[in-house]
Amino acid sequence: MYLLTTFRYRPVVTRGKRVARMIRCSLEDLSTRSVTAITARCPSSRLRARAAENAKSLAMPEIAAETAYFLNTTIPVLALVGKGVRFPPGQWIRIASGTVVPWQAEALVQDLFPSLRARGPSFHVLLTDFDVMEFEREFSSRFA
Numbered sequence: 811m812y813l814l815t816t817f818r819y820r821p822v823v824t825r826g827k828r829v830a831r832m833i834r835c836s837l838e839d840l841s842t843r844s845v846t847a848i849t850a851r852c853p854s855s856r857l858r859a860r861a862a863e864n865a866k867s868l869a870m871p872e873i874a875a876e877t878a879y880f881l882n883t884t885i886p887v888l889a890l891v892g893k894g895v896r897f898p899p900g901q902w903i904r905i906a907s908g909t910v911v912p913w914q915a916e917a918l919v920q921d922l923f924p925s926l927r928a929r930g931p932s933f934h935v936l937l938t939d940f941d942v943m944e945f946e947r948e949f950s951s952r953f954a
Contacts, residue, residue, distance in 0.1 A: 871897075872896055872897065873894055873895060873896045873897070874891045874892065874893055874894065874895050874896075874897065875893065876893050876907075876908065877890070877891070877892050877893045877907075877908030877937075878890075878891065878904050878905070878906065878907055878908050879891075879904070879905040879906045879907075879908070879910065879912075879915040880897070880902040880903060880904055880905060881902065881903045881905050881919055881923070881931065882898075882900045882901065882902050882903075883901075883903070883923065883926070884900060884901070885900065885931075885932075885949065886926050886929075886931040886932070887931055887932050887933075887934055888905065888915060888916060888919055888931040888932070888933050888934075889902075889933070889934045889935070889936050889945075890908060890912070890915075890933075890934075890935045890936065890937070891936045891937075892908075892936065892937035892938065895936055895937065895938060895939060895941070895942060896939060896942055897942075898936070898942055898945055898946055898949075899946070905918060905919060905922075906918055912933060916930070916931070916933065919931055
């Protein structure tokens with residue numbers, strides 16, 4: 811039984827073609843019916859090429875497009891990164907705009923990432939490339 815699912819697919823014949831349409835059903839209907847898995851056929855080469863382009867566009871940029879708070883959950887570090895400043899190595903997640911006060915950004919991180927509540931992320935301000943170099947030097951010496 812899947813309680814969170816509120817949509818199911820029903821095959822419909824339209825102009826001789828069999829298509830699936832999404833219909834809304836109540837949770838009571840779902841509890842009385844079984845759910846079967848539907849597998850998709852192999853996507854065409856055009857769709858695979860479009861998916862590859864989308865993956866490239868979703869890749870993390872090397873420099874910050876705007877001043878904002880970013881979180882690296884592996885270290886864990888919350889950093890205010892200035893516009894045009896390169897990111898340190900790692901995966902950085904945008905948390906809040908640069909106009910938010912630091913304690914609100916830290917509270918937001920603790921609410922969104924409960925696993926970081928115990929030790930809390932350290933906070934750094936990276937407004938210039940020199941700040942990034944110092945940050946990298948500090949963490950390379952800490953983990954070496």
